[in-house]
Amino acid sequence: MMSSQRPNMWFDRGGVLYDSWYGVLGKEAPKETHPAYPKAGKQKGATTWRCKECHGWDYKGASGVYGKGGRYTGITGIRNMTYASEKAIVATLKDKTHRLGGLIPDKDLQALAHFVAHGQIDVDIYIDRPTKKVKGDPARGERIYQTTCSRCHGSDGKQINFRTAENPEYIGTVANENPWEMLHKIRMGQPGVPMISMLAFDVQDHVNILAYSQSLPQK
């Protein structure tokens, strides 16, 4: 297949792997809690193997949104590794802390390293942490949303329900509750499904889509 031959030149592959590498690889997630996940942490099992669970949707770990609450781990973010050597990052992912060698193929460890070194951004520039307000232009975001996202998510963002019928979650819900997660997914795509990555557009347009999505119905 052509797609499997695509070089790791773009960092959306690493970005979706950061979200859920086992979801991308179509693998059974490890059942036991990750050995590096702190005992006092509130999560357990598969999710503790996701990069985002320890390092955050905002890539800032304990100094970011996961600095308090049910996702707190006290673990550092990955922001300091911007422009770091990708070889050194791959070595980190295979180290005694991460233990990902063998679980993730080398090519995908390289894709992850490429994302860490070149794909992550400083989200605090675009999202005000206390209010979750987004510094974007909803009118520009609407143009992109309604011609791309709407094909799968509907013009009101409610075509796919991410949760249950009793407790639904739509585009508008995620955009308002977790704008950092939404920004990551707008840029990289969603693991394990054919959702597109918007990396062909500039970051400001990703933010514009997010700003528009915050105006969509939450229920």
Ligand code: HEC
């Ligand atoms: C169970 C928790 C956990 C998970 C899951 C996890 N890490 Fe880490 N990560 C850590 C810990 C702990 C450190 C070491 C932090 C320290 O030195 O205090 C670390 C350090 C790092 C560093 C170096 C940061 C620095 O500034 O030195 C990078 C890069 C990194 N992790 C990337 C990733 C990536 C990519 C993934 C997903 C494939 C991942 N991590 C998954 C716990 C985790």
Ligand code: HEC
């Ligand atoms: C080709 C179809 C397709 C397109 C285009 C698409 N998505 Fe998705 N998206 C999906 C599917 C399928 C899911 C997974 C749904 C699930 O897990 O229930 C998803 C999941 C998501 C999620 C994850 C919600 C969660 O909590 O897990 C967000 C956020 C999202 N999409 C936003 C967008 C935005 C914004 C756009 C436009 C930039 C977009 N999507 C374009 C198909 C698409």
